[in-house]
Amino acid sequence: MNAIVGLCHFCEAHGPRPLFCTFTTDDEQHTTESSKCTAQCCGCTSLGPETVLVSRDDDGCIYCSRESVPNPDVTAFLRQAAIRSITCEVNWSKEGGVVYFSDTRGHVLSLTFQIRDTRARGLKRWFSIVVLMKDKMLLLNITPLLSEHMQKISKELQDLAEVVYDNEQKVCSQRALRLKTGRNDFGQSRSLMQLTGDENVFKRLHSHFTWMLKAGALTYSETLYTSRDMLNKLHPDATRGSIFEPNACAVEECISLRALENLMSKEVFRILVYCTLCGVKIVIKSSHTDPIVIAKGLSRLLPVTSYDRVPHIIISSEDQVNCTNVCVLEELCSTSNFSCKWQGAVPNKCPTLMNRIGAAIANTKLNDAVLHQHVKFLQLEWQGIAKSVKAAITSSGPSSSNVTKLKQVLGITQQDDILVNYWISNFCS
Secondary structure, eight states: OOOOEEEEEETTTTEEEEEEEEESSOOGGGTTTTEEEEEOSTOOSSSTTOEEEEETTTTTTTTEEEEEOSSHHHHHHHHHHHHHHHTTTTOOOSSEEEOOTTTOEEEEEEEEEEEEEEGGGGGEEEEEEEEEEEEEEEEEHHHHHHHHHHHHHHHHHHHHHHHHHHHHHHOHHHHHHHHHOOOOOOSSOOOOOHHHHHHHHHHHHHHHHHHHHHHHHOOOOOOOOOOOHHHHHTTTTTTTTTTTSTTTTTTOOOOHHHHHHHHHHHHHHHHHHHHHHHHHHEEEEOSSHHHHHHHHHTTTTOOOOGGGGGTTTTEEOOOOOSSEEEEEEEEEETTEEEEOOOSSOEEEEEEHHHHHHHHHHHTTTSSSSHHHHHHHHHHHHHHHHHHHHHHHHHHHHHTTTTHHHHHHHHHHHHHHHHHHHHHHHHHOO
């Protein structure tokens, strides 16, 4: 976890000051260089400027405990946290830490507590444990975990100091002595080792603070999901047949849409586009032009990777046209032009996808390669729309008001229904 855990105290001579801090690093220099601190009394000293406590994790992470942080900006932030945590950001209910934020410097979780000291003003000394972090949401999430452990640390220090305090009071009651003599010269603040009677108190703190940093990292970790990762996590089948599939935007080598339009009249091409998009069966009969070339060209309009995956485009011989509602594309032998026989008619209001494809073909600024990629993008967009409608129909029913509202949000108009229904049944498996 990229954070700093520090112990601060209130020195009666020098005010609130950071005393001891633990942080993670990958720089070996931080384990050997001296701390840059200006300790002026015994109470403001912990390890000493030349001492560094180091722990190494199995993954190579280094946990360092020193009197100060190597970075001067972070050192200033730690000093400010010491002042705020002891003077104003105090939780008087004693139920946990206090979280306060600063968008410029960083965010802090602090717990303030008192330790008994026979030589201190009021027979008590103020201490605080602070956690400094840049990630606000991560700090808020791990506050219950860290706050609980910070309370355990403070209770451990208080219990150790209580034993020392009781022993000193047995020798001489400071309260009675001060009442009798009126003495108020308390001298320098004593170090935490003297207050607790434990020479290894800072090693204990190093162990505690290292655990906090490691536990915070193990409890909550930040994972950046791409759109594909998130869809796979929520619905493993959601990306099947979508833009996230390998080679989803690959275009089969075949005749371009503009070249296909030039083979026939614009009216015939318009009918073929409508029938292809809406699932009307198309029978191709051609004697001079290879019918497979035409079938491949039309398959560009659908979200498929190969023309043989389009069930309603059929390459037929002369004597195979007896079905109703079939669009027959036939090449005239005498002129090599194409005629189209279909009992239906293209509506006045065409599907939105057909209109957008037609506008793209007419846009001369798009060359053939860009045009085909743009058409592929439009296919995937409407395939996603069809999948959304299918999911809504499956959960709510085809006549549900939720489906109607969803269609309005997705921009599906009445003329788009025939296209969406066909795509739901054939391209949204």
